[in-house]
Amino acid sequence: xxxxxxxxxxxxxxxxxxxxxxxxxxxxxxxxxxxxxxxxxxxxxxxxxxxxxxxxxxxxxxxxxxxxxxxxxxxxxxxxxxxxxxxxxxxxxxxxxxxxxxxxxxxxxxxxxxxxxxxxxxxxxxxxxxxxxxxxxxxxxxxxxxxxxxxxxxxxxxxxxxxxxxxxxxxxxxxxxxxxxxxxxxxxxxxxxxxxxxxxxxxxxxxxxxxxxxxxxxxxxxxxxxxxxxxxxxxxxxxxxxxxxxxxxxxxxxxxxxxxxxxxxxxxxxxxxxxxxxxxxxxxxxxxxxxxxxxxxxxxxxxxxxxxxxxxxxxxxxxxxxxxxxxxxxxxxxxxxxxxxxxxxxxxxxxxxxxxxxxxxxxxxxxxxxxxxxxxxxxxxxxxxxxxxxxxxxxxxxxxxxxxxxxxxxxxxxxxxxxxxxxxxxxxxxxxxxxxxxxxxxxxxxxxxxxxxxxxxxxxxxxxxxxxxxxxxxxx
Ligand code: F6P
Ligand code: MG
Numbered sequence: 001x002x003x004x005x006x007x008x009x010x011x012x013x014x015x016x017x018x019x020x021x022x023x024x025x026x027x028x029x030x031x032x033x034x035x036x037x038x039x040x041x042x043x044x045x046x047x048x049x050x051x052x053x054x055x056x057x058x059x060x061x062x063x064x065x066x067x068x069x070x071x072x073x074x075x076x077x078x079x080x081x082x083x084x085x086x087x088x089x090x091x092x093x094x095x096x097x098x099x100x101x102x103x104x105x106x107x108x109x110x111x112x113x114x115x116x117x118x119x120x121x122x123x124x125x126x127x128x129x130x131x132x133x134x135x136x137x138x139x140x141x142x143x144x145x146x147x148x149x150x151x152x153x154x155x156x157x158x159x160x161x162x163x164x165x166x167x168x169x170x171x172x173x174x175x176x177x178x179x180x181x182x183x184x185x186x187x188x189x190x191x192x193x194x195x196x197x198x199x200x201x202x203x204x205x206x207x208x209x210x211x212x213x214x215x216x217x218x219x220x221x222x223x224x225x226x227x228x229x230x231x232x233x234x235x236x237x238x239x240x241x242x243x244x245x246x247x248x249x250x251x252x253x254x255x256x257x258x259x260x261x262x263x264x265x266x267x268x269x270x271x272x273x274x275x276x277x278x279x280x281x282x283x284x285x286x287x288x289x290x291x292x293x294x295x296x297x298x299x300x301x302x303x304x305x306x307x308x309x310x311x312x313x314x315x316x317x318x319x320x321x322x323x324x325x326x327x328x329x330x331x332x333x334x335x336x337x338x339x340x341x342x343x344x345x346x347x348x349x350x351x352x353x354x355x356x357x358x359x360x361x362x363x364x365x366x367x368x369x370x371x372x373x374x375x376x377x378x379x380x381x382x383x384x385x386x387x388x389x390x391x392x393x394x395x396x397x398x399x400x401x402x403x404x405x406x407x408x409x410x411x412x413x414x415x416x417x418x419x420x421x422x423x424x425x426x427x428x429x430x431x432x433x434x435x436x437x438x439x440x441x442x443x444x445x446x447x448x449x450x451x452x453x454x455x456x457x458x459x460x461x462x463x464x465x466x467x468x469x470x471x472x473x474x475x476x
Pocket of ligand 2: 252253286287289290389391
């Protein structure tokens with residue numbers, strides 16, 4: 001139940017797979033070594049220290065194997081059943097080397113292998129080697145967070161007072177649609193700033209990506225856009241009078257992206273377009289910045305203690321003699337109000353967190369109906385399952401080299417027509433795979449500056465500048 005279309009492979013020098021394996025993964029592993037090294041230097045417990053040192057040397061070994069194009073070695077058993085399927089797949093692939101292996105599988109393997117180093121330890125079991133990076137980047141998105149918090153609170157008040165407004169039904173629906181689209185766009189572009197790509201973005205770049213002006217300008221960069229159809233699905237469900245209407249969000253990154261995901265979730269509930277939102281985080285540190293259940297809690301803690309979070313200088317601030325500006329009264333009130341609002345929704349059971357090991361397996365989502373049938377059945381109960389981000393998109397489409405005009409509904413295989421699951425992908429493009437484009441669009445984008453030209457590489461799709469929003473209603 002995998003696609004027969006050839007997969008992107010690290011052996012293809014024109015693909016982002018190759019660039020990732022050669023340039024990006026070593027940087028990510030070096031960052032992980034540094035992080036553990038720093039944590040080790042702070043401990044006074046010799047046992048913790050010894051174990052930490054062992055972990056850093058194992059990460060260094062992994063980096064060496066990668067850079068010297070060795071074989072991917074079987075994963076040690078840490079007691080979770082997915083290890084067996086990782087190892088079975090390695091065998092089926094003929095024990096491949098790092099620079100001749102399907103991109104999707106090898107990248108998942110990389111993070112799964114990293115996680116075994118911690119899960120098999122005694123003192124570092126729940127250590128998240130990317131946690132500090134996630135927190136720091138979130139802190140640097142302060143201007144956008146403050147802007148959105150204010151906007152959300154305003155909207156909350158409007159939605160509460162508007163219920164018996166004087167507008168006609170038609171006007172109301174139109175206004176709702178515009179708002180829905182805006183909220184979804186905020187949520188979509190929040191994905192442009194993930195940490196695994198941060199190796200080539202400065203903090204200033206990130207902030208530019210996050211403001212409201214930036215969003216308007218970026219509307220034209222959504223090269224395939226099913227927002228209207230997604231709205232219709234939720235609107236219809238609302239009209240049907242069904243009491244429970246659930247939306248699921250298969251999360252991507254922590255920090256700013258998670259913040260905007262929760263903004264969207266809160267909006268959907270307050271507008272009546274959904275009654276419950278189920279969030280799906282990962283179980284292990286994943287693709288650097290993906291959400292773990294703890295990140296969800298951390299986000300709430302930041303809001304409740306915003307003053308402390310934003311005003312206490314970090315190590316880096318101290319080194320550079322930076323004194324964070326204090327939050328204004330209004331900003332504090334805004335963040336506090338937002339916290340109250342979200343906590344209430346959480347307390348009322350309208351925000352639900354539901355991790356599943358399936359999300360960190362090595363294969364694509366074509367396997368969902370067969371290998372995680374309970375999860376699949378559960379997702380079919382949802383009015384709309386929103387998949388955030390690039391990796392989710394790669395997994396939906398099997399990370400295969402489709403012709404870019406292949407319909408999205410075809411490229412998601414068993415999740416396509418007749419699956420009974422309503423799938424919406426919100427993805428800024430950071431990898432080669434792309435489907436559902438009008439004929440000629442790929443060529444047009446390749447011809448732009450930095451788009452790849454005649455190099456054979458689809459460079460336009462690597463940077464997060466362009467996005468696709470694609471829907472499959474799951475009907476036969
Ligand atoms: O393409 C670069 C990359 O890091 C891929 O490895 C991965 O698919 C993706 O970006 C991660 O991005 P996202 O957080 O949007 O899934
Ligand atoms: Mg991610």
